[in-house]
Amino acid sequence: MNNNYLTSQNGAPIADDQNSLSAGERGPLLLQDWHLIEKLAHFNRERIPERIVHAKGTGVYGKFTLTKDLSDYTIAEHFNGVGKETETFIRFSTVGGEMGSADAERDPRGFGLRFYTKQGNHDIVGNNTPTFFLRDGIKFPDFIHTQKRNPQTNLKDPQAMWDFWSLNPEAMHQVTILMSDRGIPANYRQMHGYGSHTFSFWNAKGERFWVKFHFKSQQGVVNLTGEQADVLKGIDPDSSQRDMVAAIADSNFPKWTVKVQIMPEAEANTYAINPFDLTKVWPHSDYPLIEIGELELNRMPENYFAEVEQVALAPSNFVPGVGASPDKMLQARLFSYADAQRYRIGTNYNQLPVNCPHAAKANHHQRAGAMAGTQCPYNGSQTGADSSANYGPNTVDGGLKDTSQFAEPPLRLDGEADRYSRYDQDDYTQAGNLYRIFSEEEKQRLVETIAGTLSQVTADVQQKMVAHFTQADADYGQRVNALLEA
Template identity: 45%
Template sequence: MSPTQIHDSQPTDTTYTASNGCPVLNPRASERIGQDGPLLLQDFHLIDLLAHFDRERIPERVVHAKGCGAFGEFEVTDDISDLTCADFLSKVGKKTKAVARFSTVGGEKASPDSARDPRGFSVKLYTDEGNYDWVFNNTPVFFIRDPSKFPMFIHTQKRNPQTNLKDATMFWDYLSTNQESIHQVMTLFSDRGTPYGVRHMHGYSGHTYKLVKADGSFVYVQIHLRSDQGVKNFTQDESVKMAGENPDFSTQDLFEAIERGEHPSWTAYVQTMTPEQAEKFRFSVFDLTKVWPQKEFPLRKFGKLTLNKNPENYFAEVEQVAFSPSHLVPGIEASADPVLQSRLFSYPDTQRHRLGPNYEQIPVNCPLRSFNPVQRDGAMRVDGNYGSLPNYQSSFMKMGYSRRAGVSSDKHENWVGKAILYSPEVTDDDFVQARELWNVLGKQKGQRDNFVQNVAGHLCAAHPTVRRNTYAMFGRVDSGLGSAIERATEKNALKN
């Protein structure tokens, strides 16, 4: 079923039936012995209702559990065909249907929308050459550059295994002993860590990707989605107040804005870097903890994402939507970024667990067209399973293949080296961009004070040893910052 047909699938006959289609005389009655006797096992309608009810909940996402979403379209506004052969970007004015989901990262499904947390910003583009997913965040960097740290990091941001409570010691112990995270920490504890809903925040690829031309040549890219509504954030006090008054603020704000006809939009930009520039650049372009300076690699506009239609059913179209950075199309490829490479596997794998091996058959996940008769069977196969077609590459079956360019043999990507344990050390270079962000906050009224208080209000609950390690980490950004956080935190700790 095409994504555009999701809402055209309502039955015309609305006679109430059991799940097998048998009409039910009275859906509010149960079969039993006499007026007060026991129920009968033969009452299929009752047993089926209860059994299905017990199974209504599917596993929530391990991260990004709380989210909201909407449908819309992406339109090419500026020509970048000199960078890529991607068909959906081939001409100005071309439009592609889309669905977007926004989410907090660390909280559970019932957590407040206004919590201090990075935000997921994912978009599925239903292109003529397959589904292409932007699996972005609202921050341009992340806490890690080594994928083996990801499960450990996420555990420290969730609940203590003994108390089942959020734990400030776990939280800050990880960050202060893995100090490559400092740039993201600086972003998270500024007011950008509590965005005013999802309409007023940017989206960033964070990872480096490649835009590829028909001849196989490519440039490295980072993609930015900049809110046309402008950036707007809560202060710490405002976010806490909203969490109590309306924990679903972002969900409600997005839905009601679209209902009013105030369709949120984001302008899409790309930063580009040639392989030659990457080889000479002062840090690895595969480092997720750092941004590309816009003065050196300016933003180039190429499109606009607009959300103009609310979902008809949250579970079917938002809870079941499945994104992955490995959902790519010809003309766009993954880079050697190690965290991205890990996500290429992890995202589809979590959807196979959460939704089943045939999650791509769910209407919101269906590509416009697909043909893969080797991929068969599995739980909840509901589309005919390719009928009598052979389930291997048969010489009796004509099967078309893409005529698009394959992988380039450019010498830049002829990888040679020994197998090593990848665990890069933290250096002074990891604090350069965090220091630049601290300087930017100094130019914005009240933002430095807000940052110090935001950190101190959370850090004060951590173990004293962890607090001292954290002061030292912030001191590497700026000695005055480390001292200010120590004074404010210890003052708060005395009150607790």
């Protein structure tokens, strides 16, 4: 029987395809949201073998040096003890393009960092922007479809891109960043990085703090104009990869100053904006940047495929003292990133040298699956205890015990489980604030870039976008509209 309503793969009608099921309006997502899980699991399996997003990247090893002790905020060992050095791996990437795409595209840049700590791998998988287009991961597959190729023409599709943004004004802040002079970093060394999401710290007293990570380039920030990028893409589509290889070969090791913003747990309940909304930033006037260390990159991988293509960065890779927050995009990514790696690489992807812990030993009861028996060169076998036991608890494996001393403090929840759509619905103020700090020349280049692709879409979508720009700032909307009417 024909129908015109959305269903799941088993034919069940979907009541709400735009809002994930959460515990309270600002609470974390629920595993029982089978529709969210189905969307993300299917999305992770749409392409092989390259990554669906962040397909083309550059990987580099380095070190993090702590310059400020954070024991008042977290028990995480790599953030305790001034002067402590931790081995790192970072993968930079473009987001929307395929493996063969150019490095100089107008696109956010992935900034995925791994700390090989003594208590396991800690990953911060962020971007070169402090915000993102969405606040709820249930929309992510749909958004990425608009950034990829039209399923009929196999061409990039401005209509799909702007149609989606016109119906999701939460994207306004990130769209303004992307279309501005900040939208095309000249290379990976001369751009900032951000954890973007809100994460949590907890200390030895069981006190929780919310935290945002910032990585400030010591090389300065350099961006390309659209015209410069178009030329560079034709001359050298691998420009950012080549720049990094040359810098490391010349011992011109790039560095970032690492800073954090920290919010006491209780303040999140009364703060003016939702601190877990990925489309928002925390004003530095309220939560100043605190310098905590330095990140230096100093060694290229020896095997690109083994180390860069198969690195499995995931925001779910936490260590004691660092955890998640009710950020709905982060909550969805906690599942989708690791699931994508299980699909792309195999069940035991964490046994590959780039993924296994370098400074800690992995002990568990997982034995079977793809790549089972792989040895980690840093800590030997990852099959768990030196016995045949593949279950726990048991009396034969020498005692793999829980480590209750590292337990995360309880997260207080409040509210009814529902699909919440209207919270902190001010999608315009921060986008407008960003527009207003631009110079006249920057504003003009911004609106010209927007009009360049927006002029290719239908009139109704143009009108919706002009209305959004106008709500962010009247001059912003007027300038875009004038170019569209010219």
